[in-house]
Amino acid sequence: MSAPLVLAIETSCDETAVALVRGRELVTSEVASQTALHQPYGGVVPEVASRSHLTRIKPLMDRTFAKGGVAPGELDAVAATRGPGLLTALLVGVAAGKGLAIGLNRPFIGVNHLEGHLLSPFFDAASGPVRSLGLVVSGGHTLLVLLEKVGDYRLVGRTVDDAAGEAFDKVAKLIGLPYPGGPEIDRLARKGDPAKYRLPRSMPGETNFQFSFSGLKTAVRYLLPQLSGDFQADLAASFQEAVVDVLVRKTLAAARAHGCEVIGVSGGVSCNSRLRARLEEACAAAGRTLQLARPDLTTDNAAMIGFAAVQRLQQGLVDDLAVDADPSLRLTSNG
Ligand code: KG4
Ligand code: ZN
Secondary structure (H helix, E strand, O other): OOOOOOEEEEEEOOOEEEEEEEEEEEEEEEEEEEEEHHHHHHOOHHHHHHHHHOOOOHHHHHHHHHOOOOOOHHHOOOEEEEEEHHHHHHHHHHHHHHHHHHOOOOEEEEEEEEHEEEEHHHHOOOOOOOOOEEEEEEEOOOOEEEEEEOOOEEEEEOOOOOHHHHHHHHHHHHHHOOOOOHHHHHHHHHOOOOOOOOOOOOOOOOOOHHHHHHHHHHHHHHHHHOOOOOOHHHHHHHHHHHHHHHHHHHHHHHHHOOOOOEEEEEOOOHHHHHHHHHHHHHHHHOOOOOEEOOOHHHHOOOOHHHHHHHHHHHHHOOOOOOOOOOOOOOOOOOO
């Protein structure tokens, strides 16, 4: 099959997203963000998320077909994120995807959200996904994964407590910034001094690929009462530098340890301007090829789910309709 056309749905957390992907071409990608709905609570409320997905999914699918100039009958397959994520949120996308697949008599592909992130840096690469070391940094996950080939992933390291994005969000809340805090800290940090406050870098060691960010968050909490005046930008920059230092150092060390020439970086936190700049510097110095996810594909979207589904479809990896949502779906074969 050449350049299959897939409609993909993503509802694992607080974005309702639908996209059309034809081979490596992104036809159209629609995201209906729920950020404003959850903002008053300072985080995502699962019940609010699933109800909002329910009301938004059908109009968003209609809009995606209209914008893409595609009729449903032209699809080769329908895909939806089936995990990990919030169960009641995932169920909405999986049910909508299966319903469309049944109606059109086309295959259904259940995609792992983390596989969507992991493969997203290769969306624009002529080669498609290649053997590489993947850093997936988002609000829910911080993972180092050895990508051998599509469908063959090995866990190299992960966080033992908070995800990097979660640390950004929690520290932003402590400083008094709105949710989600990652982009706010990124903006504020540009005006701050990253060396102003000395914050801890956890889990040192050349062969330790685990992450821990809760100690850093606690260090910020203890430091805060001692600060006064206009400290926010310096604190944001110092915190961000501590996270970025650890992410860059461990990713480069893991690539070296596993003999990976290529490093792929994805997930919401990979949008961070300082992380992108430091990774570029470090990869250039170490002679490694850096594949960064396109900024518009870093936070949750359905285009990455469509791209992963195309890769799976091209390998004959389709699901039967018994495949279900799984809130703790694993990506890797070894944990
Ligand atoms: O990938 P994503 O949309 O959702 C998950 O799968 O978790 O990631 C969202 C996370 C949030 O924690 C958000 O604060 C963080 O990505 N984020 C950032 C930036 N943009 C989004 N963190 C740091 N700097 C950014 N520019
Ligand atoms: Zn995500």
